[in-house]
Amino acid sequence: MVCIKLLEQDSKFWNSLGWQPETGILNMPVNLKKEYDDDAESVITDQRYQYIQKLIETTVKKPAAKMSVSDGIDSIVTNRILGIPIFVLVMWGVYYVSVTTLGTLVTDWTNDTFVAAVRDGPEAETAGASY
Known part of the structure; x- marks a missing residue:
């Protein structure tokens, strides 16, 4: 000292x-x-x-590091060979769900309820009563 x-x-x-x-x-x-x-x-x-x-x-002796679930997924998704095919598959899945199944339901609901309510709203009732 x-x-x-x-x-x-x-x-x-x-x-x-x-x-x-x-x-x-x-x-x-x-x-x-x-x-x-x-x-x-x-x-x-x-x-x-x-x-x-x-x-x-x-x-200090540290135990061997275990790979977490997130690390395991990351190692697969960011793989040099598998990364791009997995990305394309995920994008196709998102497109398929948004255009065919869920997307169709949301579009139909919007056209049937929301657009119809705006088109046939309170203004249409008052306009029809004046004639």
């Missing part, structure tokens, strides 16, 4: 110990900057994260 505070050139640390910085110690951050091409604080932070990463790699 003391060495890290010396490298960081922490003035509060120096004052709390009552130390006067020595020339050799003050040159250490400059040498680090030349060697790592970064300031001392960044080098220290990077080294801390590298140490933490090594600890995690050696101690």
Whole structure:
């Protein structure tokens, strides 16, 4: 901890110990900057994260990742070979449903009820009564 505070050139640390910085110690951050091409604080932070990463790699054991249902579907639908035929099949299905089955029902309902109601609305009744 003391060495890290010396490298960081922490003035509060120096004052709390009552130390006067020595020339050799003050040159250490400059040498680090030349060697790592970064300031001392960044080098220290990077080294801390590298140490933490090594600890995690050696101690934490993750179970083998299972493929979710969504990942399984994605791997099939986005397949290089099967992707385009599946897309064409889905588009044909959407077209077939919209034009033949469900589309016909909605179109017939719209023509029979909505258009008829607009055409034969309240204006037609008042227009017929005036003659």
